[in-house]
Amino acid sequence: MKLATLKEGGRDGTLVVVSRDLARAVRVPDVAPTLQAALDDWAAAEPKLRAAAERLERGAADGAFAFDPRACAAPLPRAYQWCDGSAYVNHVELVRKARGAEMPPSFWTDPLMYQGGSDRFIGPCDPVEAISEAHGIDLEAEVAVITDDVPMAVTPEAAAGHIKLLMLVNDVSLRGLIPAELAKGFGFFHSKPASSFSPVAVTPDELGGAWRDGKVHRPLLSFINGEPFGRPDAGVDMTFDFPRLVAHAAATRHLGAGTIVGSGTVSNKLDGGPGKPIGEGGVGYSCLAEVRTVETILHGQPRTGFLRFGDRVRIEMPDESGASIFGAIDQEIVRYGGR
Amino acid sequence: MKLATLKEGGRDGTLVVVSRDLARAVRVPDVAPTLQAALDDWAAAEPKLRAAAERLERGAADGAFAFDPRACAAPLPRAYQWCDGSAYVNHVELVRKARGAEMPPSFWTDPLMYQGGSDRFIGPCDPVEAISEAHGIDLEAEVAVITDDVPMAVTPEAAAGHIKLLMLVNDVSLRGLIPAELAKGFGFFHSKPASSFSPVAVTPDELGGAWRDGKVHRPLLSFINGEPFGRPDAGVDMTFDFPRLVAHAAATRHLGAGTIVGSGTVSNKLDGGPGKPIGEGGVGYSCLAEVRTVETILHGQPRTGFLRFGDRVRIEMPDESGASIFGAIDQEIVRYGGR
Numbered sequence: 001m002k003l004a005t006l007k008e009g010g011r012d013g014t015l016v017v018v019s020r021d022l023a024r025a026v027r028v029p030d031v032a033p034t035l036q037a038a039l040d041d042w043a044a045a046e047p048k049l050r051a052a053a054e055r056l057e058r059g060a061a062d063g064a065f066a067f068d069p070r071a072c073a074a075p076l077p078r079a080y081q082w083c084d085g086s087a088y089v090n091h092v093e094l095v096r097k098a099r100g101a102e103m104p105p106s107f108w109t110d111p112l113m114y115q116g117g118s119d120r121f122i123g124p125c126d127p128v129e130a131i132s133e134a135h136g137i138d139l140e141a142e143v144a145v146i147t148d149d150v151p152m153a154v155t156p157e158a159a160a161g162h163i164k165l166l167m168l169v170n171d172v173s174l175r176g177l178i179p180a181e182l183a184k185g186f187g188f189f190h191s192k193p194a195s196s197f198s199p200v201a202v203t204p205d206e207l208g209g210a211w212r213d214g215k216v217h218r219p220l221l222s223f224i225n226g227e228p229f230g231r232p233d234a235g236v237d238m239t240f241d242f243p244r245l246v247a248h249a250a251a252t253r254h255l256g257a258g259t260i261v262g263s264g265t266v267s268n269k270l271d272g273g274p275g276k277p278i279g280e281g282g283v284g285y286s287c288l289a290e291v292r293t294v295e296t297i298l299h300g301q302p303r304t305g306f307l308r309f310g311d312r313v314r315i316e317m318p319d320e321s322g323a324s325i326f327g328a329i330d331q332e333i334v335r336y337g338g339r
Numbered sequence: 340m341k342l343a344t345l346k347e348g349g350r351d352g353t354l355v356v357v358s359r360d361l362a363r364a365v366r367v368p369d370v371a372p373t374l375q376a377a378l379d380d381w382a383a384a385e386p387k388l389r390a391a392a393e394r395l396e397r398g399a400a401d402g403a404f405a406f407d408p409r410a411c412a413a414p415l416p417r418a419y420q421w422c423d424g425s426a427y428v429n430h431v432e433l434v435r436k437a438r439g440a441e442m443p444p445s446f447w448t449d450p451l452m453y454q455g456g457s458d459r460f461i462g463p464c465d466p467v468e469a470i471s472e473a474h475g476i477d478l479e480a481e482v483a484v485i486t487d488d489v490p491m492a493v494t495p496e497a498a499a500g501h502i503k504l505l506m507l508v509n510d511v512s513l514r515g516l517i518p519a520e521l522a523k524g525f526g527f528f529h530s531k532p533a534s535s536f537s538p539v540a541v542t543p544d545e546l547g548g549a550w551r552d553g554k555v556h557r558p559l560l561s562f563i564n565g566e567p568f569g570r571p572d573a574g575v576d577m578t579f580d581f582p583r584l585v586a587h588a589a590a591t592r593h594l595g596a597g598t599i600v601g602s603g604t605v606s607n608k609l610d611g612g613p614g615k616p617i618g619e620g621g622v623g624y625s626c627l628a629e630v631r632t633v634e635t636i637l638h639g640q641p642r643t644g645f646l647r648f649g650d651r652v653r654i655e656m657p658d659e660s661g662a663s664i665f666g667a668i669d670q671e672i673v674r675y676g677g678r
Binding site for chain 1: 349350379417418419420422425440443445446449451452453454455456457458459468469470474490491492513516521522523524525526527528529530532533588590591592593594595596597598675677
């Protein structure tokens, strides 16, 4: 089942069920007005949503219409919790190396996770507003899950059953602000502005065999200004799987329904070295910080700049037939001029 | 105007207007079902809520009933954003001193702030569940504001007008988990479980002259097992006022309506030294970490333990006549036994 949220009906938008091929959608006002409302009572909502999805697939859904990702907000336009892990420890190691920071061995056994802002997510085709290019605007292509209510101290085994939906994320980062901010000791704040999400959130069964071991075994494609930038497999080199990340988030607290837990920047070590660009036959990268790190290691300094105003970022994941699973995050970086 | 949220009608509860003396309340279904809904369209909701408050004060509100804080959830039972500052830099300096951490001079000019979890707040009279006393369970008595929509890069001057409500907070902290967590570099996560809020949120005008310079000039009273523990003035030694904290939160992103911004642990330097207990004529403390720090400075090691299961914490703020402004946070620390 695939779900999306139209930008209509208020701040939380309007929940729609989307066809598998992303061509058609249908509103479901009799089931739940919003995705959060559905998640608040998922056990009751899910079978009804699946019934609507089944009607949509066989062309029997009244009021179905052509699905347009540009009409979409993030599946949860605002959420009560967004926790982002760093499950691809390869990425963490590379980025720390670039800024001369040691990596404690515990990073391979104890997940890193930060609490992100969740009050105003960016729609999949909406612009990323930033104040200055000097902030070092970067994409971070990730996969994320949405949970129902998760009890405190849940085991990873039990956490797996609380994963109800998956999405793609662009966890926009302001790299220039990170070193000073982390030096203050309280974690990210200014350096992690609003994140963007894919048009569609899907139930795990939509991924078929690609959803196994608590990971999504499909390539995550990133493009900058239409040029292929990354295609690492999200199922490879993921040190901590999603159930483990959810359990980590719930270690000392209950998680409310609609909690989003991210994978962190997807990164592979397939190349056997620090990572090659796609142009050189590698799998590329899911953020500019990583290619800059690799360049620093190889050439003594980065050669690739961060994002500029007017640049476009596209993030998408194809199924085995090449069809887009979640629809594309496709957005422009724009200067924020005040309001 | 004073507002509260009853634990009825769903996860977001039911908004009520509360009388100034906290004796009576009335539901306002014709205005807004929940506090978040009111904040989502505050310009429209505020005058209607004020009219209901005025009717309640003069005994003309149909359906008014006796107000019971034990029937309350947090004013926002769940929120889209909870950002907690550390505006009482005295507290930060003391706590860092205790763990042997340097304090950069920039801490006096650039606010510290962390992103907190906001998906499941604790009601004012509900228990604080924790897994182990060994985690070092601590209270942190604070003041917080709730904003409407705040544009990115707002000035402190303009931010002042976005402060719509004030509350008290118990920002429960697990001190034993903080050093290892901060050493990982991503900020607090396990060490900052769910926070508790006062029964009532009030508009700034309810504070009269005590709300000036963007600060609340009233003592914040904390009690542990009924014994007075702290009475520092929230208007004293607050290095960064609330408009400054809100502007800091909005530096690189828009803040959604219903964003909660906290002051951090209230701490005074009135004693001229590291801070005296109330029993010795001082203003005491708003968290155990601070008294333990002072004990370490004076005696070489802490003498006061952290909270134990069965302990009770009470946090309250009196007006000039001694009446409670926000009602009391009054809660027991309990062992979480799984679910």
